[in-house]
Amino acid sequence: MKLKFFILTLFPTLIFSQNSSFIYEMKFKPNSDSTKTEKIIYFLDVKNQESIFRSEKFRTSDSLRIKRGYGNSADMQFNNKQLYVYKKYDKNVVNKYVFIPFIEPKYTIKVKKNLIWKITNEKRKIGQYDCQKAETNYGGRKWFAWFTNEIPIQDGPYVFRGLPGLIVDISDENSDYYFKLGEVRHFLWKEFYLETSQNEISWEDFKKLQMNFYNNPFAVLNKSDVTNYDEAGNIVETDLKRMTESIQERIRNNNNPIELDRPKIRLLITLLLIRYFYKRV
Numbered sequence: 001m002k003l004k005f006f007i008l009t010l011f012p013t014l015i016f017s018q019n020s021s022f023i024y025e026m027k028f029k030p031n032s033d034s035t036k037t038e039k040i041i042y043f044l045d046v047k048n049q050e051s052i053f054r055s056e057k058f059r060t061s062d063s064l065r066i067k068r069g070y071g072n073s074a075d076m077q078f079n080n081k082q083l084y085v086y087k088k089y090d091k092n093v094v095n096k097y098v099f100i101p102f103i104e105p106k107y108t109i110k111v112k113k114n115l116i117w118k119i120t121n122e123k124r125k126i127g128q129y130d131c132q133k134a135e136t137n138y139g140g141r142k143w144f145a146w147f148t149n150e151i152p153i154q155d156g157p158y159v160f161r162g163l164p165g166l167i168v169d170i171s172d173e174n175s176d177y178y179f180k181l182g183e184v185r186h187f188l189w190k191e192f193y194l195e196t197s198q199n200e201i202s203w204e205d206f207k208k209l210q211m212n213f214y215n216n217p218f219a220v221l222n223k224s225d226v227t228n229y230d231e232a233g234n235i236v237e238t239d240l241k242r243m244t245e246s247i248q249e250r251i252r253n254n255n256n257p258i259e260l261d262r263p264k265i266r267l268l269i270t271l272l273l274i275r276y277f278y279k280r281v
Contacts, residue, residue, distance in 0.1 A: 140261030
């Protein structure tokens with residue numbers, strides 16, 4: 001009887017120590033001056049002592065790189081949609097991947113700050129899981145998380161980890177970003193793809209890369225490399241100036257990055273516009 005009891009209590013741990021995917025829905029406000037929200041599906045893929053958190057789009061692209069040798073992850077709105085994080089539990093490694101369209105290789109920023117959690121006595125049931133509330137600060141935001149020790153994995157969406165159970169629900173105090181667990185899948189991974197062509201950079205380096213892209217999105221391309229089509233499918237002359245202005249407008253409208261305490265492209269754009277208009281007076 002004692003042996004059977006031991007096996008039964010160990011069974012959940014055995015299940016979740018295998019390879020699993022935890023699927024989150026992220027709701028966020030792209031523009032800090034608007035109440036409009038968007039939704040993106042993210043996967044937290046766990047294998048042994050490591051995990052990758054990435055959007056469904058990037059996950060599909062990574063799969064294509066394995067099967068066909070290529071993929072497409074470019075996204076002009078790189079400021080707050082490309083949340084891609086690799087974690088290695090036993091080494092306490094947390095790497096944030098950053099992407100600049102048209103530029104290879106990819107870049108990584110080491111997230112060195114350890115999260116300091118305050119676990120409260122507040123509890124509630126979220127879906128099928130009994131959860132407990134915890135609080136922390138990250139990226140200039142205060143975060144409220146609900147974790148469950150029914151899934152004994154000390155991980156969660158994005159950079160969040162270190163609680164005694166999986167994070168089921170987490171949002172910042174202004175509800176600019178909100179992650180909620182929706183589905184759990186179990187796999188025996190044949191491939192656990194991780195982007196290997198990467199350069200480690202600092203947050204300051206990332207700021208410079210963002211500004212370079214904002215000022216000239218097509219710097220690494222020739223005009224002949226960019227093809228435009230009209231509604232009928234006919235090739236039309238490429239207007240890089242108009243396309244650049246369109247990209248810049250999209251970036252300005254996505255000005256609410258998840259890390260508020262890091263160099264922000266929005267502030268730099270404002271300074272550039274001030275300098276531009278000052279010269280014209």
